[in-house]
Each structure stands twice: as C-alpha cells, then as structure tokens.
Amino acid sequence: MTTRLHGGPDHQGVPLHDFSTNSNACGPCPAALAAVQRADATRYPDAGYTALRAQLAAFHGVDSARVLLAASASEFIFRVTALVAGRGGRAVWLPPHSYCDYVQAAHANRLTVTAQPRDAQLLWACEPSSPMGCAHAGLAQLADGIDAHAMVVLDRAYEPLRLSGTPSPTPETAWQLWTPNKALGLTGVRAAYVIAPPGQCAAVAALEELSPSWPIGAHGVAMLQAWVSGETQDWLQNSLDTLRTWKARQIGLCESWGWHVLPSETNFFCARPSLPAGIDLPQALAVLRAQGIKLRDTTSFGLPGHVRVSVQQPAVQDALHNAWQQLLTSRQ
Structure with missing residues (x-):
C-alpha cells in the first residue's frame, strides 16, 4: 500500500x-462555511457544472470553456499525468523541492523523473512553492525550449495565501491549478479547478473524458461558489x-x-x-x-x-x- x-x-x-x-489559521471563512452548511446534499450537482464554470470564468476573466473542475488538486495531478502518459509521454520534470503527489503520479503512470525540462513532456511548477513558500525561480522561462506538445502545470494552491512578494509572470502556455480550500480554512472540503491556456480545446476535452461524472459534490460546489464572492x-x-x-x-x-x-x-x-x-x-x-x-x-x-x-x-x-x-x- x-x-x-x-x-x-x-x-x-x-x-x-x-x-x-x-490551512488559513484565521478560518474557516464564515461566508464559505455557511454556504457549505447550506448545500443541498440530497441532489446531484449539475453534471456539467454550468453555473459554477461561468462564475469561476468571470472571476478569472476567461472563457468558461477554459475552466475544468477537479475533485481535488491531487486528483487532477493524477489525471493530467495519465493524459500525458496516454499520449506517449515518457518523463516528468519537478521542482527541486515539491509535493510528493507529483512524483507518485509519475510512477503510477510509468513516467520517469528527469532533471532537464527539455526532456519532459509534463513539467510541474508551484508558486508560492511548497514547502518553501517562495517564488519559483525561472518560472517565466520554464516553457522556453521545451517540446511544443509538453504541458506546464502551475500549482497555485498558495497564491491566495501570499503575505509578501509579487507573483512571477505566468507562462502563457501554463495550466493553472487552483485549490481555494486552504485559503478558506476548509481543507476537509475537497474541490479544485483548473484554468487551461488559450487554444487547448483538444486537451481540455481529453481531460474531461478522463474525469468521472460529478468529480465535485454539493459541498465542493458551494465552497467554490462562495470563493468568488466579494464577501x-x-x-x-x-x-x-x-x-x-x-x-x-x-x-x-x-x-x-x-x-x-x-x-x-x-x-x-x-x-x-x-x-x-x-x-x-x-x-x-x-x-x-x-x-x-x-x-x-x-x-x-x-x-x-x-x-x-x-x-x-x-x-x-x-x-x-x-x-x-x-x-x-x-x-x-
């Protein structure tokens, strides 16, 4: 095991x-907690998450077709790794210090870990990083010189909890993975979402095909809807x-x-x-x-x-x- x-x-x-x-030690966020407690667990969520996608898209200023839902960051880590492996990917690049699920997903999908970004078909970045809580050195240049079909995924779990510094420029081709439950002090509610880069309709469709129905339950939907509110x-x-x-x-x-x-x-x-x-x-x-x-x-x-x-x-x-x-x- x-x-x-x-x-x-x-x-x-x-x-x-x-x-x-x-998790945010000031939490739980009262508005988000109330929304989760009011969630109707007697019914399925909309299988297409139509309203939720539109709300998240408006929050980030992107088209809703670029928004994917995930059961958690860890679930998406394994899903996107499976996609890369299914497309013939051979190697993954990781930051020097990084979350263990990146490498576990690589091993589960028979991908090797390489020290050279140009040799990888999947590249992970995290800013602010974990465990260090710092900028990702060279983030803006990470996509330079790599295969045109390689995927760069930026884990932004801790961006909402940034206390100092400024974000590094995000590569235009990076997929952005967001998990607001830490910032809201609600880590027991499992729900995440991804903002795809422009022009990645085929990859978005492929990732949707790899997703089970209803990856997020009613409580996760309620938390994400509360996340984008002004309150x-x-x-x-x-x-x-x-x-x-x-x-x-x-x-x-x-x-x-x-x-x-x-x-x-x-x-x-x-x-x-x-x-x-x-x-x-x-x-x-x-x-x-x-x-x-x-x-x-x-x-x-x-x-x-x-x-x-x-x-x-x-x-x-x-x-x-x-x-x-x-x-x-x-x-x-």
Whole structure:
C-alpha cells in the first residue's frame, strides 16, 4: 500500500495544535462555511457544472470553456499525468523541492523523473512553492525550449495565501491549478479547478473524458461558489493582515530557540530546528506529537533536517513554545 505523507490528522487522530497543514489559521471563512452548511446534499450537482464554470470564468476573466473542475488538486495531478502518459509521454520534470503527489503520479503512470525540462513532456511548477513558500525561480522561462506538445502545470494552491512578494509572470502556455480550500480554512472540503491556456480545446476535452461524472459534490460546489464572492474575498484580504502579524511573532519565537528559519512569502515557512544532544528530528517530532502538537517533516519534499511550520494564532504558538522548552529541559 502506498504511504500517503501529508499534514493534518493521522493514526493518532486530530492534532490539538496543528502546524502541519497550510490551512488559513484565521478560518474557516464564515461566508464559505455557511454556504457549505447550506448545500443541498440530497441532489446531484449539475453534471456539467454550468453555473459554477461561468462564475469561476468571470472571476478569472476567461472563457468558461477554459475552466475544468477537479475533485481535488491531487486528483487532477493524477489525471493530467495519465493524459500525458496516454499520449506517449515518457518523463516528468519537478521542482527541486515539491509535493510528493507529483512524483507518485509519475510512477503510477510509468513516467520517469528527469532533471532537464527539455526532456519532459509534463513539467510541474508551484508558486508560492511548497514547502518553501517562495517564488519559483525561472518560472517565466520554464516553457522556453521545451517540446511544443509538453504541458506546464502551475500549482497555485498558495497564491491566495501570499503575505509578501509579487507573483512571477505566468507562462502563457501554463495550466493553472487552483485549490481555494486552504485559503478558506476548509481543507476537509475537497474541490479544485483548473484554468487551461488559450487554444487547448483538444486537451481540455481529453481531460474531461478522463474525469468521472460529478468529480465535485454539493459541498465542493458551494465552497467554490462562495470563493468568488466579494464577501469571501474581503474576508481573505483581512485575514492576510492578521497572518502577517502572527507570522512575525512565530518567526521570532522559532529564532529565539536557535532554529534557522528560511525565507518565505506565505503563511508557512521552513526551519531547521536546533536539536538537543542525543535526539534526532523524527524523535523530537514524535515527542511533540505525543503532546498534541504536529509539525511537518520536509524529508518527503527533498529537504531533510527541516520542518514546515504553518502560521498559527499566538495561543497555539505559545503551546509549541512550552512543549519545545519542556523537550529541551528533559534532555539536559
């Protein structure tokens, strides 16, 4: 069985204080939560998602024919990889540090991972990136020099949670994958959508053929419809101001423990903890988890020795501070 490495609940249940997922700690967004709670689960959604596509298209200023729906970002990662493999693709290019589903989907479809973008038929980018929360170096040039039939997919899961910096220019040929549930603090509602590049009608049709009927249920539809509303967007912008304040405080705490904090433009950052003698990082994380605190080991992202830490409210930060001090004291 494939081991799924992710933040959030695990075999020990729901963490009391969860730093391991990048969900907006100001959430859930009241308007989006109310919409999900009002959703009519007694009926199928429109199988064509006609109204939802039109709303998402208007939000992004594109034609509705360019909007695809997905059960989640992970579902689309596997679907688009299957499309590339079915068209004779052989290789995938990934950022140096990236989400494990990209490579799992490649392996499931018998595609190799190449270090050279020009050798790939599917190229992944993520900005702001995960786990680093930074710009994707060379994003604007990623599509240069690659095969004309290659697909570049830009994962924009964390763009709505950008706290600083500005987006890099997006390649005109890039497919954009959006998952608003993190920004809304509703990660349990699984729904995503994709904005296709202009002139990709055949690829859009092929991806639709690979989709099961009703990839998104009533609750996902309600969340995405709420996502594009002015009330929700206003709430999101206000939450970013709060997250900036909380982030500065949290970084200060981490640095006071001797942790090396890496630069980040989002509501999460990576850090290398300063560990006491006689304990390694997995052991330290296990001690914290036993106290109800979960951090995300970034080894699966290709960044061993570090943790990814989402920004949390001050009371939760203080719980981590107390638990870390207790760990240090117990090892003296």
